[in-house]
Amino acid sequence: MTTAPLTAPPATRSDADWWRQAAVYQIYPRSFADGNGDGIGDLRGIISRIPYLAELGVDAVWLSPFYPSALADGGYDVDHYRDVDPTIGTLEEFDEMVTALHGVGIKLIVDVVPNHSSDRHEWFREALSAPKGSPARERYIFRDGRGEHGEEPPADWTSIFSGPAWTRVPDGQWYLHSFATEQPDFNWKHPEVHEDFLRTLRFWSDRGVDGFRIDVAHGLSKDLGEVLPSSAELKAMPKDGTHPLWDRDDVHEIYAEWRELFDQYEPPRIAVAEAWVETPERRAKYASPEGLGQAFNFDLMEADFDAGHFRDIVADNLAQSAVTGSSTTWVFSNHDGVRHATRYGLPPRAGRPVKQGAQWVAAGGPEDGIDRELGLRRARAATMLELALPGSAYLYQGEELGLHEVAEIPDEQRQDPAFWRTTAGDRGFDGLGRDGCRVPLPWTRSGSSFGFGEGGAHLPQPAWFADFSVEAEDGAAGSTLEMYREALRLRGELQGEESLEWDEALSGGDVLAFERPGGWLSVTNFGAQPVALPVGEVLLASGELEAAADGTSQLPGATTVWLRRSEA
Ligand code: GLC
Ligand code: CA
Numbered sequence: 332m333t334t335a336p337l338t339a340p341p342a343t344r345s346d347a348d349w350w351r352q353a354a355v356y357q358i359y360p361r362s363f364a365d366g367n368g369d370g371i372g373d374l375r376g377i378i379s380r381i382p383y384l385a386e387l388g389v390d391a392v393w394l395s396p397f398y399p400s401a402l403a404d405g406g407y408d409v410d411h412y413r414d415v416d417p418t419i420g421t422l423e424e425f426d427e428m429v430t431a432l433h434g435v436g437i438k439l440i441v442d443v444v445p446n447h448s449s450d451r452h453e454w455f456r457e458a459l460s461a462p463k464g465s466p467a468r469e470r471y472i473f474r475d476g477r478g479e480h481g482e483e484p485p486a487d488w489t490s491i492f493s494g495p496a497w498t499r500v501p502d503g504q505w506y507l508h509s510f511a512t513e514q515p516d517f518n519w520k521h522p523e524v525h526e527d528f529l530r531t532l533r534f535w536s537d538r539g540v541d542g543f544r545i546d547v548a549h550g551l552s553k554d555l556g557e558v559l560p561s562s563a564e565l566k567a568m569p570k571d572g573t574h575p576l577w578d579r580d581d582v583h584e585i586y587a588e589w590r591e592l593f594d595q596y597e598p599p600r601i602a603v604a605e606a607w608v609e610t611p612e613r614r615a616k617y618a619s620p621e622g623l624g625q626a627f628n629f630d631l632m633e634a635d636f637d638a639g640h641f642r643d644i645v646a647d648n649l650a651q652s653a654v655t656g657s658s659t660t661w662v663f664s665n666h667d668g669v670r671h672a673t674r675y676g677l678p679p680r681a682g683r684p685v686k687q688g689a690q691w692v693a694a695g696g697p698e699d700g701i702d703r704e705l706g707l708r709r710a711r712a713a714t715m716l717e718l719a720l721p722g723s724a725y726l727y728q729g730e731e732l733g734l735h736e737v738a739e740i741p742d743e744q745r746q747d748p749a750f751w752r753t754t755a756g757d758r759g760f761d762g763l764g765r766d767g768c769r770v771p772l773p774w775t776r777s778g779s780s781f782g783f784g785e786g787g788a789h790l791p792q793p794a795w796f797a798d799f800s801v802e803a804e805d806g807a808a809g810s811t812l813e814m815y816r817e818a819l820r821l822r823g824e825l826q827g828e829e830s831l832e833w834d835e836a837l838s839g840g841d842v843l844a845f846e847r848p849g850g851w852l853s854v855t856n857f858g859a860q861p862v863a864l865p866v867g868e869v870l871l872a873s874g875e876l877e878a879a880a881d882g883t884s885q886l887p888g889a890t891t892v893w894l895r896r897s898e899a
Contacts, residue, residue, distance in 0.1 A: 347598040349438060350542065350625065351658040352826055353390035353723045354819055357668045358420055360397045361406070362771045363728055372771060374420030374428050376784065377534065381431050382550075382731070385803070387812075388733060390821035391507055393544050395666055397425075399551060403513035404492075404748050405769065407442075407546060408449035412531040422538075430541040438541035440603070443630075445528050446547040447514040451549035455515050463504050470524055471515045472507040472555070473500075474818035486559040493753040509550060509576075511748040519551045521586060532592055532600070542601035548617055548626075549606040551605025552582035570609045578608045586622035593624075603660065611651045620655035627725070628660050631717070632668055635679040635707035636709045636889075638843040638857040642833070645845075647721060658829060659722035664730045665714055670768050671713060673736040676706025707733050708889040711814060711873040712855055718818045718841070719853035721829035726815075729772050732799045735809030736767040739793050746790070766790055773800035784867060809875070817871050821893065825851045837865055849895035854886060866892030 358377060360832055366375025374393070374397070396406035399416045415425050452761040452814065454470050463475075474485035476499065478606035484497035485505050497505040498512045503886035507516045517524050523748050532543065549857065554575050560568070565576065572580035585603075593600040604617035606624040607862050617626035630644040652659040678700055710733065717724050740763075745751070749763025774782030779787075797803065804810035827848040834852065837844035841858030844865070851870075856862050861877055864884040869876070874890040886892055 339391050350601045350723060352721060355391045355723060355725045356384060357390040357393045357727045358723060359728060359769055362769050364652055365699045368785030370789045371418050372795060374424040375769055378428050378431055381435060382436060382456055385435040387816055389437060391440055392432060393440040396442045397442060400449060404511050407444050407446050408513050410451045412890050413744045419696040423639045426538060440542040440544050441535055441540050442546055444546040446550040447516045450513045450515055459500055463502055470518055470521050472518050473504045476505050488562045492749045500739045503746040529592055531787045532589060536596055536600050545602055545604045545623060548604035548606055549578040551585055552579040583616055583622050589858045595683050606797060610645055613649050615655045618655045620656055625657050625660060627662060629662055631772045632662050636857055642843055660725055661717045661720055661722055662725045664727040666769055667765055670734055672707040672710040672733055675709035703735055710875055711811060712889050712891040714816055715873045716853060716855045718822045719847060719893060731812055731815040732804060737770045737793055738767060740766050740791060744791060775802040776800050814873060821870055825849055826892045852894045852896055853891060855891040856886045856888055861887045865894060869894055
């Protein structure tokens, strides 16, 4: 790996709008780089790789949870919101990391998990040791059970990770957990819950954090009433702002409070909502400038590699962001979904939306029916299209290496509760859970854990990681890493206003072409057959361009090219 010297920061938009077109790199801290050789990624590891991030050319880092946690859900089960897990580092190291990131012009977004704490959080421990009906239980959602002795859960609800959503405590009461048993849901009707999260947001903002990613932002507000609906009744209720559990209109009162706090900082702290809602209109509420300001748009993550689908999704989301005044977000991969290089190697799902990734275990096993080469080709084309769009692009660690989902993880080594709470055939997420995209990154071709650290890796790395390592791709012409670096560099150079114009003459069939200010043209061929290369200066292509028999250049299938049109 070339170690770029930490020179002067690249020109960044340091004003309040820095986030609007930012390329944000998501770090899943336990799997990024291990600084002390205990097999778990940590802040030291991140600090040591800041030159890599600077050379990659991202504008910001989003750090998944690094708070004290028993890892019942990869850190999304938080014991303490204002501290660093000792296996990951210390607050002093956190400060050092912020300073070092800022030193190279990279902003930092941290994850906030307000829907639930862990069952080891001091409030939950207090609730358990306090008697039924005591104020300590009011911060969570406790209920008596049904049946003669309360031996049945208060309702037949299932958690997002499958299995029951209610768990019984020793004195007979039950508590609600929308996710794993170890993740009790907070009661956001309680003023102390509000106060504590404001304190948390202030704590990290004061430490120089630039923004927040809000986990399960659509779940905080709940209105349960005396008689609980059945899960069939819940399912039948519209999610139009009045649903008892999800995407309630009054959740935005919480975000209005947070906005007030964010705006006390200069520049204002930003926030991006993870909100799984029914329509782009409902998503827009989270992206409102009076609320969180931005919301994840997972539409491309759920779409097949198809020109028509992509065009509709881009058009819809740009129209929506024009209404809210926010900028949209684009995501192909994150810590919850099957990596896009693998997803795009699977048979198409005909636009059938599959939440958070595709069902990727075909009948005969995880490798069945996957064309990994085609998947990576398409992933690279999709990424270049994404990086040409207005809006911010969220990139997930390892996608810049073209990493595939790792299938070869023995069951007993899997960590994801979404795997353990379900049985084959009934798996939420993607059939094998989410560990396959959380395997520690390969930094070198060989050596202990491919350079992740000296102490092995907490999830097994496959032999093919060698060819996808930073060492293998660094400086290698045409590698995915070099493509990302060049694309990010050009994006920074070319990006001006947020407008986009479809090129109707070039678009049609399998081709999608659009122009950005300054004559920057992005053309994607989603099909299998080559098409004529449009006129213009070629800036970058996601795959090699071909020569036709008559000597003219062609844009092969599953390829994106960026061109600059001379201003005529
Ligand atoms: C979000 C996170 C996911 C986590 C869940 C519960 O969806 O992205 O990783 O399991 O919330 O916190
Ligand atoms: Ca470590």
